[in-house]
Amino acid sequence: MAKTTFTHSHNSVLPWLGLALILLIADQFTKVLILGYYRLGDSTYVTSFFNVVRVHNTGAAFSFLASASGWQRWLFTAIGVAAALFILWLLRSHSGQKLFSFALACILGGAIGNVIDRAMHGYVVDFLQFHWAGWYFPSFNIADSAITIGAICLVLDELLRVRHTR
Numbered sequence: 001m002a003k004t005t006f007t008h009s010h011n012s013v014l015p016w017l018g019l020a021l022i023l024l025i026a027d028q029f030t031k032v033l034i035l036g037y038y039r040l041g042d043s044t045y046v047t048s049f050f051n052v053v054r055v056h057n058t059g060a061a062f063s064f065l066a067s068a069s070g071w072q073r074w075l076f077t078a079i080g081v082a083a084a085l086f087i088l089w090l091l092r093s094h095s096g097q098k099l100f101s102f103a104l105a106c107i108l109g110g111a112i113g114n115v116i117d118r119a120m121h122g123y124v125v126d127f128l129q130f131h132w133a134g135w136y137f138p139s140f141n142i143a144d145s146a147i148t149i150g151a152i153c154l155v156l157d158e159l160l161r162v163r164h165t166r
Helices: 014-037 071-094 098-121 142-165
Strands: 043-047 050-057 124-132
Touching (some): 014 124, 071 098, 098 124, 098 142
Antiparallel strands (some): 043 050, 050 124
């Protein structure tokens, strides 16, 4: 009958919130650097397959709906806030499940990072650009990376759970 709370030492949500906060701080810090040292479109060659570039994404992943008239800013902000609240609820009830909670914390930190951008600027600041033989992967940021790692870990967690029940 133990109820998971924010303060139980065994199944505490605090370490997961701490991880989300670290990812959020790393995301926002790197974006502040990019906004401070790069103008829109500026790019720095780093390796034969990687550049640092300042890009503004008014859409979602892979610039989905980026060319819409501006309403998408508030839609994606609302989705991010709703996702963050849902993740907080999930973390409170599943904080003892390490891989699942790690995944949720990564997604939470990334989602809040991109919500902050949308609310403050009207766009998400992207700056990591990978390319190969003339093909460029869409630019992204630390928040996007955290969300991607979290999504991969959610799939892995489910695969392990299914495997374990067989």
